[in-house]
Amino acid sequence: MSEQLKFRTTVVVDREGRTRVPIPFDPDEAWGAKPRHPVSGSVAGRPMRGIIEKRVDGPVIALGPAWCRVALRDGAEVHVVLEPEGPQRADLAPDVATALDAAPEAAAFFDSLAQFYRTAWLRWIDSTKRRPDQRPIRIAEMVSLLQQGHKERP
DSSP states (O other), X not given: OOOOEEEEEEOEEOTTSOEEEEOXXXXXXXXXXXXXEEEEEEETTEEEEEEEEOOTTOOEEEEOGGGGGGTOOTTOEEEEEEEEOSOOGGGSOHHHHHHHHTOHHHHHHHHHSOHHHHHHHHXXXXXXXXXXXXXXXXXXXXXXXXXXXXXXXX
């Protein structure tokens, strides 16, 4: 299971009214290198979901203007709890993980997908319980389709 990280940080409200939550760690080091890091958790005790954006001045999560209306003002210090959203590589069955490790392009694309798509692929593979001979076939098909840039089965 992926690691949940807790920290305190000072938020910045930009001109567009978005609340930027600076992330004091490198998400690639904490959770593995990926093009995107979808996360869930809480900011100032309120549940949130978002994407960690990689910026020149460090990683941040941008929250919409509604967050400014819940007492998050520019310069407020907040407690943050984050964890990667959805199934992560460390959580995968060994046969699926091995197949993705052997196809780095497919693995990178899988890692970039939203939780919904990753979960759907894994459910489709796991639905072979009555026909275990189909599992390796489905894994190979998933890898092939991911290499072609398909988020889901056509």
